[in-house]
Amino acid sequence: MGFCKSACGLLIVSVIMIMCSKVAESTGIGVNWGTISSHRLSPTTVVDLLKDNNIKKVKLFDADPGSLRALMGSGIEVIIGIPNELLGAISSLPAASDLWVAQNVSRYVGRGGINLKYIAVGNEPFLTSYSGQFQSYVMPALTNLQQSLAKANLGGLVKLVVPCNADAYEATIPSQGTFRSELMQIMTQLVSFLNSNGSPFMVNIYPFLSLYGNSDFPQDYAFFEGSNHPVTDGPNVYYNAFDGNYDTLVSALSKLGYGQMPIVIGEVGWPTDGAPGANLTAARAFNQGLIYHVLRNTGTPLRPGVPPVDIYLFSLLDEGAKSVLPGNFERHWGIFSFDGQAKYALNLGLGNKFLKEARNVKYLPSRWCVANPSRDLSGVANHFKLACTVADCTTLNYGGSCNDIGVNGNISYAFNSYYQITKQNSQSCDFDGLGMITFLDPSIGKCRFLVGVTEYSKSLGCGLDNRRVTGWLLIIWVVWILMK
Numbered sequence: 277m278g279f280c281k282s283a284c285g286l287l288i289v290s291v292i293m294i295m296c297s298k299v300a301e302s303t304g305i306g307v308n309w310g311t312i313s314s315h316r317l318s319p320t321t322v323v324d325l326l327k328d329n330n331i332k333k334v335k336l337f338d339a340d341p342g343s344l345r346a347l348m349g350s351g352i353e354v355i356i357g358i359p360n361e362l363l364g365a366i367s368s369l370p371a372a373s374d375l376w377v378a379q380n381v382s383r384y385v386g387r388g389g390i391n392l393k394y395i396a397v398g399n400e401p402f403l404t405s406y407s408g409q410f411q412s413y414v415m416p417a418l419t420n421l422q423q424s425l426a427k428a429n430l431g432g433l434v435k436l437v438v439p440c441n442a443d444a445y446e447a448t449i450p451s452q453g454t455f456r457s458e459l460m461q462i463m464t465q466l467v468s469f470l471n472s473n474g475s476p477f478m479v480n481i482y483p484f485l486s487l488y489g490n491s492d493f494p495q496d497y498a499f500f501e502g503s504n505h506p507v508t509d510g511p512n513v514y515y516n517a518f519d520g521n522y523d524t525l526v527s528a529l530s531k532l533g534y535g536q537m538p539i540v541i542g543e544v545g546w547p548t549d550g551a552p553g554a555n556l557t558a559a560r561a562f563n564q565g566l567i568y569h570v571l572r573n574t575g576t577p578l579r580p581g582v583p584p585v586d587i588y589l590f591s592l593l594d595e596g597a598k599s600v601l602p603g604n605f606e607r608h609w610g611i612f613s614f615d616g617q618a619k620y621a622l623n624l625g626l627g628n629k630f631l632k633e634a635r636n637v638k639y640l641p642s643r644w645c646v647a648n649p650s651r652d653l654s655g656v657a658n659h660f661k662l663a664c665t666v667a668d669c670t671t672l673n674y675g676g677s678c679n680d681i682g683v684n685g686n687i688s689y690a691f692n693s694y695y696q697i698t699k700q701n702s703q704s705c706d707f708d709g710l711g712m713i714t715f716l717d718p719s720i721g722k723c724r725f726l727v728g729v730t731e732y733s734k735s736l737g738c739g740l741d742n743r744r745v746t747g748w749l750l751i752i753w754v755v756w757i758l759m760k
């Protein structure tokens with residue numbers, strides 16, 4: 277009797293455990309919501325877009341008050357980001373960390389607030405191109421934030437993560453994966469911190485960048501349809517770059533003694549414009565292949581049956597004001613265009629077969645600015661340059677959707693981008709008399725001449741963004757402390 281009781285109890289417990297682990301194994305699909313755009317949809321339109329598409333996980337790059345207010349009460353799981361520029365202050369001053377938590381976290385949580393899951397501390401702070409300028413801030417920032425959260429009674433509610441770039445680790449074959457040697461010490465501390473707090477390791481994986489940056493990279497290896505150039509690694513064979521990269525990280529974590537650490541993919545995706553290989557067909561193939569791949573729960577050779585905990589697609593919307601330093605594709609990662617139109621058919625695996633588009637988007641009037649065909653355009657170069665410095669002309673470049681619209685097409689495109697960014701201010705279509713307003717959509721083939729949206733004027737009219745405001749706040753705070 278007694279034996280049966282404990283045996284049955286054990287059986288029930290194991291069944292429950294198996295069921296629970298089964299549930300935990302299914303990868304969550306979320307999106308990154310960045311806001312570096314000149315034509316921003318209102319945050320409520322974006323949150324409705326998330327809801328209509330059953331997207332229940334969203335990652336932000338900052339603590340944008342508009343976005344957070346719109347997410348309150350939605351139940352959507354939120355990751356708030358801390359930009360790298362704030363890490364210095366937060367790591368050196370506990371008071372700055374307290375202030376950041378008070379102003380950007382505490383006020384949004386609680387009854388009817390946001391469903392806060394993680395705080396992402398920095399964004400790819402170990403990127404080689406930063407030459408180490410942020411990496412020493414990471415651990416002290418984590419320590420300070422942990423204490424600030426505890427003080428604010430949020431310690432149990434939210435976990436800290438660090439979105440890591442994939443160039444933090446390296447290897448020719450996955451089983452040889454190690455963190456870069458100069459990062460070894462900090463990574464040892466980081467994974468131990470994450471482990472003791474039950475946080476996952478967050479990593480961004482971009483097969484597109486491998487393909488874009490490396491002419492020998494086998495094209496089919498970037499996708500999920502199988503590859504004629506598989507990577508053989510002892511008994512394991514890799515047919516796609518995502519799995520290969522993922523297992524390189526698993527090996528790197530194993531070498532530090534954390535081979536079982538849960539992994540969340542903080543960013544993954546494919547751009548649609550601005551460069552060869554950045555197109556709708558490829559983006560659809562990659563994103564759809566990825567989603568079906570992770571939802572199949574096969575895992576990878578080093579983690580069979582254990583796919584990533586969550587993946588966050590990069591990105592929800594195009595961001596036409598991002599820096600093009602990485603390449604002209606950088607403004608075109610959205611599964612939706614800037615105005616919430618689906619770019620291609622995508623089944624997110626969340627219940628809808630296709631993407632649902634943003635509703636009730638408020639556009640500016642249907643008018644465009646183009647080059648006046650009756651004028652001599654030979655002196656237009658400076659206008660063209662200025663327009664494209666201020667507005668987005670990246671689709672005109674080689675591999676872009678507007679690369680073949682001819683010289684006059686180029687000029688019109690630049691004029692229109694500029695005109696829309698000024699919210700169709702009529703003087704902005706003058707260009708010394710070379711521009712003219714038209715009511716006929718000049719879009720040609722796959723090249724779209726956009727009309728801006730009216731919905732959201734960037735909060736602080738003088739061109740300051742929230743990030744910069746926060747930066748100034750912290751600087752003022754530091755100076756104030758030093759003067760005391």
Ligand SMILES: *[C@@H]1O[C@H](CO)[C@@H](O)[C@H](O)[C@H]1NC(C)=O
Nearest residue numbers: 338339340379380742745746
């Ligand atoms: C953080 O809080 C400050 C103060 O309320 C606010 O100005 C800022 O926009 C918030 N957001 C970010 C991204 O820091």
Ligand SMILES: *[C@@H]1O[C@H](CO)[C@@H](O)[C@H](O)[C@H]1NC(C)=O
Nearest residue numbers: 495552553554555556557558
């Ligand atoms: C789209 O990109 C893929 C590679 O990413 C390339 O193989 C294909 O030719 C491109 N398609 C078009 C129509 O440019």
Ligand SMILES: *[C@@H]1O[C@H](CO)[C@@H](O)[C@H](O)[C@H]1NC(C)=O
Nearest residue numbers: 672673674679681682683686
């Ligand atoms: C249009 O502009 C793009 C980007 O500046 C350039 O690469 C392309 O050659 C231009 N096309 C023509 C026909 O001048």
